[in-house]
Amino acid sequence: MVNLIKPYLIQALLSDFIVELKRKYADKKRIKNKLNHQVTVYLALDDPYSYLLLQTLAELQHRYQIEFDFRTVLNKQTEMFPAPELWANNAFQDGVFLAKLYKLSFPEQPPKVSQQQTFTATAQLLHNELQPEYLTKALEIFSSYWQGDNGTLASLIDPVIQNHNECYQQHLNSNEAMLKQHGHYQSAMLHYGGEWYWGVDRLQYLEKRLNNLQLSVDQKVLFDQTHNIQQSGNALPVANDEKSPLIIYWSIRSPYSYIGLLRAKRLAAHFQVPLVVKPILPMVMRRMLVPKTKRMYILQDVNREATALDIPFGKVADPLGQGVERCYALFEYATANQLGVEFLLTYAQAVWSKGICSETDAGLKHIVEKSGLNWFEAKQYLDDNHWKSWAQNNLLALYQHDKWGVPSFSYENTTVFGQDRLLQIQFAIASSQQEG
Incomplete structure (x- = not known):
């Protein structure tokens, strides 16, 4: 019974009505407490996304009637980052791409900074939080850090702080506890009126929200370029072995x-x-952790992305367990019938937007037939466990690209993590075809 009700509960929680209700409540609470429009900003010195986000905030503050409450953080919540080194490498690559896309400053190579330098500079940032002009001072520290200018970085740190950085540990702990308490786990986060906005990639949603509140001078949305990929309706990709896939x-x-x-x-x-x-x-199912906080943020974030991209989403029937196994068991059968992609898409739409319980025969039959396959033939493959081998081999192939999570996309020499980076794949394909 719970599994039958849950899709409707999730759909209700993600609905425009509930989202708008929460926003109105947050604004009424702000007005009652006689507060200005305040955006809490969580920044980590060693986080590329924080450096990029920081560079946009002066313009954001100029365009909107908002105030910033800066909270410096540093330590990652280990349960949220299953492959921290790969995450850091990917974040740097993202930084290079996003800096070029939005004409921001970013190095071509990671800076060589010691752990002690990072913590001491973080202590200086913590000290600056309680003084005026944090944004200007933080930009100087972040810029010298990321551009590898250790001399300038050292000059920006007060000698007293240099020798007493342990005195800022509890301040740091407090900021990190606040981030976790309010329901998040990453730096480069903006928190406004109960909602989270991650880095440059999600600034567009904050811009739109502030525009709706009539807080802007121009009603423009400047940070939305990652959605601008070229698409061809529901046409099928070409089956051509001569072209790179x-x-x-x-x-x-x-x-x-x-x-x-x-x-x-x-x-x-x-x-x-x-x-x-x-x-x-x-x-x-690979015996790794996905904490509830992370799952909830992902659902809310995907809901925003799906709405912006006009993709149905929200009536969710989590396929974890049997739903996953049955999907993968039938994938080879679908592929043999030239319907592999169509089957996966139909399956994904069923469990993420239609609330169809794929672990039931009735639900799976609907998915199979909707994708153009024969249910009588398909159900004969449900006990085939061959997929367990190729699924793990696919994981090894992903690791070979120095990526760890899904979705990841690869075209020739370009591999990216996350659907946010499909624009980078588009540039790679376009460049390859122009050269060809």
């Missing part, structure tokens, strides 16, 4: 994978390149 490492349990597959299909069709999907097991 667009490969997606994918999981049926990842809502980002659902959005990413639909966008990748349209992108591949636009450029007429083959699309190859390599499913892998969800993290939980």
Whole structure:
């Protein structure tokens, strides 16, 4: 009974009505307490996304009637980052791409800074939080840190703080506890009126919200370029072995994978390149942790992305367990019938937007037939465990690209993590075809 009700509960929680209700409540509370429009900003010195976000805030403050409450953080919540080194490497690569996209400052190589320098500079940032002009001072520290100017960085740190940085440990702990208490786990986060906005990638949603509140001088949205990929409706990607394929490492349990597959299909069709999907097991089924806080933020964030991209989402029937197994058991059968991508898309739409319980025969039959396959034939493959081997092999292939999560996309020499980076894949395909 709970599984039947849950899709409707999630749909209600993610509905425009509830989102708007929460926003109105937050604004009434602000007015009652006679507060200005305040955005809490969580920044970590060693986080590329924080450095990029910091560079946008002066312009954001100029355009909107808002105040910032800066909170310096540093330590990552270990349960939220299963592969911290790969995450850091990927974040730097993202930084290079986003800096070029939005004309921001960012180095071509990671800075060589010691752990002690990072903590001492963080202590200075913590000290500056309680003084005027934090934004200006933070920009100087972040810029010298990321540009590898250790001399300037040292000159920006008060000698007293240099020798007493341990005195700022509790201040740091307090900021990190506040981040966790309010329901998040990453730096480069903006928190306004009960909602989270991550880095430059999600600034557009804050801009739109502030525009709706009539807080802007121009009603423009400046940070929305990552949505501008070229797409060709529902056309099928070309099946041509002579062309390099667009490969997606994918999981049926990842809502980002659902959005990413639909966008990748349209992108591949636009450029007429083959699309190859390599499913892998969800993290939980690989005996890894996905805390509730992370799951809830992901659902809310995907809901925003899906709405912006006009993709149905929200009536969720989590396929974890049997739903995943049945999906992967039938994937080879679907692929043999030239319907592999269509089957996965239909399956993803069913569990992420229609609330269909794929662990039941009735639900799976609907998915199979909707994707153009024969249910009588398909159900004969449900006990085939061959997928367990290729799913783990796909995971190894993902690791070989120095990526760890889904969806990840690969085209020739370019591999990116996250559907946010499909624009980078588009640039790679376009460049390759121009050279060809």
